Amino acid sequence: MSSSFQLRAATPEDLRGLLAVEQSAFPRERWATRESLARRLELFPGGSVLAEAGAEIVAFSNGFPIRDLKTQSELDPGDEHLFSPEGKVWLLRNLAVKQSMQGQGLGRELAREQIRLAQAAGVRCVRLTAPPELSGWYTGLGFTMIRSPEAFHGLAQAVWEQAL
Numbered sequence: 455m456s457s458s459f460q461l462r463a464a465t466p467e468d469l470r471g472l473l474a475v476e477q478s479a480f481p482r483e484r485w486a487t488r489e490s491l492a493r494r495l496e497l498f499p500g501g502s503v504l505a506e507a508g509a510e511i512v513a514f515s516n517g518f519p520i521r522d523l524k525t526q527s528e529l530d531p532g533d534e535h536l537f538s539p540e541g542k543v544w545l546l547r548n549l550a551v552k553q554s555m556q557g558q559g560l561g562r563e564l565a566r567e568q569i570r571l572a573q574a575a576g577v578r579c580v581r582l583t584a585p586p587e588l589s590g591w592y593t594g595l596g597f598t599m600i601r602s603p604e605a606f607h608g609l610a611q612a613v614w615e616q617a618l
């Protein structure tokens with residue numbers, strides 16, 4: 455990653471910048487709300503990492519431990535129902551890079567940071583849901599598909615995992 459980017463822990467004071475990243479990266483129907491992002495930051499403060507270029511927040515990632523949930527419907531409920539302090543699976547919940555900053559290695563750097571956080575938390579694997587278009591990207595990061603894409607809330611999503 456270019457040295458012009460800095461990673462640091464995200465805090466509730468960063469909410470406005472995180473929302474801007476979310477709204478740039480995703481189509482409107484996939485935006486997390488301000489409230490759900492705020493809850494995510496509070497739930498497991500050590501699990502949120504952002505990237506800054508100068509004073510601008512340009513990318514964001516979030517993860518936290520959960521129980522051994524594998525299917526789309528199991529992974530669907532709100533974060534407070536998924537979060538489990540003793541869980542042995544790390545859910546990579548958010549990964550978003552501002553559109554103008556995509557393709558420069560930021561997403562990969564933040565995904566690797568989530569894997570490091572998961573290792574430090576002592577879980578046995580990292581798990582995530584993602585649309586099939588990102589198959590090549592997650593394979594390149596060492597993830598394996600454990601549930602093939604299925605339509606869920608009108609969007610095809612697969613479940614991916616990487617053992618630690």
Ligand SMILES: CC(C)(COP(=O)(O)OP(=O)(O)OC[C@H]1O[C@@H](n2cnc3c(N)ncnc32)[C@H](O)[C@@H]1OP(=O)(O)O)[C@@H](O)C(=O)NCCC(=O)NCCS
Nearest residue numbers: 479549550551556557558559560561562584587588590591
């Ligand atoms: C998906 C996303 C996080 C990737 O982050 P990024 O910073 O754009 O990607 P990176 O630059 O880190 O990509 C690293 C490598 O993967 C490659 N890559 C990017 N997209 C890819 C894709 N769809 N399939 C395969 N490889 C891909 C890049 O070319 C790069 O390879 P290189 O280093 O050999 O050139 C980002 O594009 C994004 O926020 N997209 C919109 C929101 C989203 O879909 N989030 C994920 C939800 S699960």
